Amino acid sequence: MKKLLILFILIGYFASAQTDEHLSSFNMVSFTYKHDKKWMAYLELQDRAIEEFSKPDYYEVKGGIGYNIDKNNQPFIGIGRYGTYKESKFYQEEFRIWLQYIFSQKISKLKIDHRLRAEKRFFYFPQSGLADNTSRFRYRMALTLPLNKDKIEPNTFFLNAFEEVFAGPNAPNFKRNRLFGGFGYQLNDYIGANMGYMWQREFANSGNRSLHFLYFALNFTFDRLKYNEMHQIPVAD
Numbered sequence: 001m002k003k004l005l006i007l008f009i010l011i012g013y014f015a016s017a018q019t020d021e022h023l024s025s026f027n028m029v030s031f032t033y034k035h036d037k038k039w040m041a042y043l044e045l046q047d048r049a050i051e052e053f054s055k056p057d058y059y060e061v062k063g064g065i066g067y068n069i070d071k072n073n074q075p076f077i078g079i080g081r082y083g084t085y086k087e088s089k090f091y092q093e094e095f096r097i098w099l100q101y102i103f104s105q106k107i108s109k110l111k112i113d114h115r116l117r118a119e120k121r122f123f124y125f126p127q128s129g130l131a132d133n134t135s136r137f138r139y140r141m142a143l144t145l146p147l148n149k150d151k152i153e154p155n156t157f158f159l160n161a162f163e164e165v166f167a168g169p170n171a172p173n174f175k176r177n178r179l180f181g182g183f184g185y186q187l188n189d190y191i192g193a194n195m196g197y198m199w200q201r202e203f204a205n206s207g208n209r210s211l212h213f214l215y216f217a218l219n220f221t222f223d224r225l226k227y228n229e230m231h232q233i234p235v236a237d
Contacts, residue, residue, distance in 0.1 A: 025049040025056075026198060026213035030234040034223040040066045042078075044234065050211065057085040062096070072104045095122045109150055113142040136175065140164035144233050152233065156186040160194060162235055168204070175204040180236055182215060189226075192219045198236050 031043040043063035047056040062080025069075070082094040100117035117138040124131050142162035149156045160183070166176035182196015198213040215236050 021210055021212060023053055024051075024211055024213050025053050026215040026236055028215075028217040028234070028236070030217065030219045032219070032221045032234070034221070034225075036225055038068050040068070042066065042076075042234075044237070046237075048213070053214075059083050064098075074102045074104075076100045076102065090126055093124045093126065095124075096120070109146055111144045111152075113140075113144075115140040115142070134168060134170060136166060136168045138164060138166050140178075142235055152186050152192075154186060154188045157183070158186070158194075158233070159183050160196070160233055160235060172203050175202075177201045177203075178236070180215070182235075184217075184233065189223065190221055192221070192233065193217065194219070194233060194235070196236075 026046075026048050028044060028046045030045075033041045035041070041063065042065075044060065046060040046062075048058040049056045051057055060080055060082050062078060062082075064076055064078030066074050066076040076099070078098050078100070080096045082096060083090065084092040084094075096119055098117050098119040100115060102116075103114045105112050105114075115138075117140075119136045119138070120133070121136060122131070122133045140162055141164075142160065144152065144158055144160045146152055147157040147159065152158055159181075161181045162178070163180075164176075164178040165174070166178075167173055168175050178198060178200050180196055180198040182194050184192060184194025186192040193216075195214070195216045198215050200211040200213065202209045202211065213236070217234065217236075219234055
């Protein structure tokens with residue numbers, strides 16, 4: 001695990017050495033509450049240090065409710081508040097609502113999640129008093145592979161990765177691309193952690209800019225009826 005961490009850091013170092021890009025930080029804490037086999041609630045807290053690794057300049061507070069049609073199909077509705085800072089001043093506030101659908105499948109031990117999401121985004125710029133809104137559509141394919149067991153359960157090491165594309169109605173229609181690779185450990189029925197490297201390419205707001213994130217997350221799960229079904233691993237969102 002230490003060797004993988006060193007590898008992710010070296011990737012960010014060489015990226016910054018070749019261009020003016022640098023390594024940024026992406027930190028997340030998530031809470032999943034399983035009410036029963038059908039209903040679940042989700043809360044996520046997130047901060048990112050985009051311009052300087054140790055200085056957060058972006059945050060998210062979001063959550064929602066999901067319904068398990070069966071073990072492979074889950075619709076979800078969510079809301080969130082998002083804040084962006086520039087030069088230590090609050091620059092942009094966003095309120096977002098979204099609908100999403102996740103279809104899951106398994107190939108041997110490998111779990112594949114296909115996620116489709118439609119977002120409505122409302123912006124407010126406090127320094128100018130301006131407001132705006134837009135829509136965005138996202139598709140993500142995420143892979144999770146347990147290493148020492150057949151599924152994600154207590155005391156399981158795992159690898160995870162995803163590819164996600166973002167699109168919208170306004171030019172440029174192709175907004176963003178994300179690629180992530182990482183690893184993690186499910187400590188018990190309630191606590192898991194994962195970390196990795198995420199590359200993000202911006203096409204809409206930043207003039208074809210690439211971002212490089214070192215990602216770390218703690219995930220907490222509360223299962224009211226202790227069904228002990230396969231753990232879902234939240235990843236960079």
